[in-house]
Amino acid sequence: MGTITTPDGTTIFYKDWGPRDGQPIVFHHGWPLSADDWDNQMLFFLSHGYRVIAHDRRGHGRSSQTPSGHDMDTYAADVAALAGALDLRDAVHVGHSTGGGEVARYVARAEPGRVAKAVLVGAVPPVMVKSESNPGGLPIEVFDGFRAALAANRAQFFIDVPSGPFYGFNRPGAEVSQGLIDNWWRQGMMGAANAHYECIKAFSETDFTEDLRKIDVPVLVAHGTDDQVVPYEDSAPLTAELLKNATLKSYEGYPHGMLSTHPDVLNADILAFVRS
Structure with missing residues (x-):
């Protein structure tokens, strides 16, 4: 574990396990979590000889609680700073x-040789919010509701999300894991309320269309069909169409947090993609 300091003075916390000469796999967590959300995957890929790295986004986890920079351009710049500091190649x-x-x-802007492949899991691209150009998106009122709930009682909101839609625990017959709920809350409450509030705009309103079109490396697009946070139809198929070299893999009935509810399936599929 260590930290880097970005050009604007922000401290970014990261974990870096495994052989220095192993191929790097870098994990990027969801909102409002931290690098800890990837514990299962990091241990899995570590056991297969890879160098595994995960960082806490600024304002999240153990990184600096900054007053600004909670936007995708800055997030990507922070990743570029980390990749440069660790001299990550073919990651x-x-x-x-x-x-x-x-x-x-990040991948759309990365220096040549830095990135070999990418994997998008239940990911927000191309764009989440509904508009004339994205009629299948979620209304802005949904995200306004997120902001209102966070501002009113963040601690309760961070129990309600994992207890319900994030892991699909609100579905009939779901096998609820209290440990996952508690760990989600723990990670969320480590971060800064202002960062989490502003990140809602970043993840919901940023349009990644041009980024996806620029990416040349192979990309695995993995998405659960019962994703209640990032609806499948307005995300994964559209993302795969925009990419030059995409593999779309759909998981019937899987929830948004499938990396934690079905790690055995997801880990094996990512490993096969990395090795392919």
Whole structure:
């Protein structure tokens, strides 16, 4: 574990495990979580000989609680600073939800040789909010509701989200894991309320269309069909169409947080993609 300091003085916390000469796999977490959300995947890929890295986005987890910079351009710049500091080459960047947007923006702008492949899991691209150009998106009122709930009682909101739509625990017959709910709350409450509030705009209103069109490396687009946070039809198929070299893999009935509810399936599929 360590930290880097970005050009604007922000401290970014990261984990870096495994052989220095192993192929790097970099994990980008969702809102409002931290690098800890990838514990299962990091241990899995570490056991297969990879160098595994995960960072806490600014304002999240153990990174600086900054007054500004809670936008996708800055998030991507922070990743570029981390990749430069660690001199990561031929890395695979894996992003979940908001982290998928971060991956798209970073990979589209990355220095040649830095990125070999990318994986988007339940990711927010191309764009979430409804508009004339994105009629299948979610109304802005949905995200206004997120902001209102966070401002009113963040601690309760961060129980309600994982208890319900995030992991699909609100579905009939769902096998509820209290540990996942508690860990989601723990990670969320480590971060800054202002960062989480402003990040809602970043993940919901940023248009990644041009980023996706610029990406040349192979990309695995993995998405659950019962994703209640980032609806499948307005995300994964549209993202795959915009990419030059995409593999779309749909998971019937899987929820938004499938990396935690079905890690055995997701880990094996990502490993096969990385090795392919």
